[in-house]
Amino acid sequence: MLLAGGLLVSCASKKDLEAALAKQQETKELLDTATVKLNACLSDEKASQARLEALKDQIANLKNSNSALLNNQGELVTLSTQGSRNLERSLESIREKDLQIKSLNDAITKKDSVTLALVTSLKSSLGNLQDEDINVNVEKGVVYISISDKLLFSSGSDRINNNAKVVLGKVAKVVNDKPEIDIMVEGHTDNQPISSAKFSDNWALSTARATAVTRVLQEEFSVAPERMTAAGRSYYIPVASNDTAEGRSKNRRTRIVVLPKLDQFFDMVEKGMEEAKENAKKETEMNKN
Structure with missing residues (x-):
C-alpha cells in the first residue's frame, strides 16, 4: 500500500509538473508577444513624436510666413495708398496747368480782341487820309499810329499846323472812347544835324x-x-535809310503808341490762374466721389 501510494503521488506530481511547465511556456509566449507589441508601440510612439515635432515646425513656419505676408500686405497697402495720393496730386496738378493755360489763352484772346477793335476804330476814323500821311499798324500786339512830319509840323518847328489838328482830333476821339488805354507820343527826326536858337x-x-x-x-x-x-x-529809331531824301522823310514822324495797361492784363491772368486752381481741386473731388 505504501508502494502504491508512492506511485500515485509520483504520477500526480509529474502531471502537475508538466502542466506547470506548459503554463510557463504559454506565459513566456504571451510575454514575448506582449514584448513585441510593446516594442512596436514604442516604435510607433517615436515615429508619432517625430511627426508631431515636424508638424510643430511646419506650424511655426506657417505662422512666420503668415506674419510676413501680413506685414507685406500692410506695406503694400501703405505703398498703394501713397501711390494713389501721389497720382491724385499729379492729376490735380495736370488739370490745374491745363486750366491755367486755357485761362492764359483766354486772356490773350481777349487782349487781342481789344487790340483788333482798337485798330478797327482807328482805321475807320482815319480812313480818309492817305497812307503816306498816317499809318496804323500792330507790332507784337502793340498798336502804333504813325503821322508824317509834313502833316504835323513845318521844317525845324514844333508848332502844329492847323490842318493837322483835324487828325489829332480823330485820334483823341478814339482815345477818349476807350478809357482802358494809355498812349505815348514819340517824336522822331532824321539824322540831319539841327542847331537853332530854340533847338x-x-x-x-x-x-x-x-x-x-x-x-x-x-x-x-x-x-x-x-x-x-x-x-x-531823336533819330535813333529810323524806319528807313537816312541816305536818301525819301528815307529821311519817312524817319521824320510822330508816333502815337497805344500802351496796354499791363497791370489790368496781369490781374486778369492772375484771377484766371486762381480760378483754374480752384476748379482743378473741385474736379478732383468730384472724381473721388
Whole structure:
C-alpha cells in the first residue's frame, strides 16, 4: 500500500509538473508577444513624436510666413495708398496747368480782341487820309499810329499846323472812347544835324514835338494828361535809310503808341490762374466721389 501510494503521488506530481511547465511556456509566449507589441508601440510612439515635432515646425513656419505676408500686405497697402495720393496730386496738378493755360489763352484772346477793335476804330476814323500821311499798324500786339512830319509840323518847328489838328482830333476821339488805354507820343527826326536858337539838337526837337502833340490832345481835345507820355527819340529809331531824301522823310514822324495797361492784363491772368486752381481741386473731388 505504501508502494502504491508512492506511485500515485509520483504520477500526480509529474502531471502537475508538466502542466506547470506548459503554463510557463504559454506565459513566456504571451510575454514575448506582449514584448513585441510593446516594442512596436514604442516604435510607433517615436515615429508619432517625430511627426508631431515636424508638424510643430511646419506650424511655426506657417505662422512666420503668415506674419510676413501680413506685414507685406500692410506695406503694400501703405505703398498703394501713397501711390494713389501721389497720382491724385499729379492729376490735380495736370488739370490745374491745363486750366491755367486755357485761362492764359483766354486772356490773350481777349487782349487781342481789344487790340483788333482798337485798330478797327482807328482805321475807320482815319480812313480818309492817305497812307503816306498816317499809318496804323500792330507790332507784337502793340498798336502804333504813325503821322508824317509834313502833316504835323513845318521844317525845324514844333508848332502844329492847323490842318493837322483835324487828325489829332480823330485820334483823341478814339482815345477818349476807350478809357482802358494809355498812349505815348514819340517824336522822331532824321539824322540831319539841327542847331537853332530854340533847338540845340534833334533830341530837343523830337521831345518838343512830342510835347506839342500831347498838349494839343489835352487842351483842345480833353484827353486826360495822366493817360499820356511825351518822349523824344531823336533819330535813333529810323524806319528807313537816312541816305536818301525819301528815307529821311519817312524817319521824320510822330508816333502815337497805344500802351496796354499791363497791370489790368496781369490781374486778369492772375484771377484766371486762381480760378483754374480752384476748379482743378473741385474736379478732383468730384472724381473721388
